[in-house]
Amino acid sequence: MEDDDSEHLALIRRWLAGETVDNTVGIKIVSGPFHGQTKIVELDQSGLPPAGFRGRPGRTSGPWNSAAKHIYLAVRAPDAPAGWIYKYAGADTAADG
Template sequence: MDDIETPAMQNIRRWLKGEIVNRTTGIRMLGGPRHGRFKIVELGADGQPPPGLRTGAFNGDTWSVYILSATGGEGAEHPWTYRFAGTEPRLRDTSRTGGDCLGSDPVMPFRSNQP
């Protein structure tokens, strides 16, 4: 089965090369616990990826924060990277189950406190 090249696998390979396919691309994460991995993101209406990400293990107590960094510019193989910016505490979500549990979404958009 490894030799079957489906359209979905073709898109994934293109995203990991940094190509934009259907307003989606892969962005390399540098530093922190996700160093060297790629995050597949959808570009906004302005053609830019989200300005940051928070990632973490499902049962962890902290988020790893990654900030978007432009690296290569127009025509570069990977025009963007996410650079590790530190950690922040994860708030416990008790609204879903009525108990003390962590939110189930391991990756969510980063919300900056800056205007």
């Protein structure tokens, strides 16, 4: 079991480093409430990540409206390990649950 755990952790480290493994990669998030985090995504048949995502920062204190859904878009970034970043595009304050 320990070998399975270490193999799994090694795979996650590769994704977080921006390496594409099994058509999956970790993409850095820039700005907004998720700044500095990495989203692990599956690439499509063309090798492109999902165009974007929306998320809530939770109930943490800070400048972000926790009731809003914050929008991120995939942007090509040749200087990023995966070649892509998710860039903050703003908040959808009218979003439902």
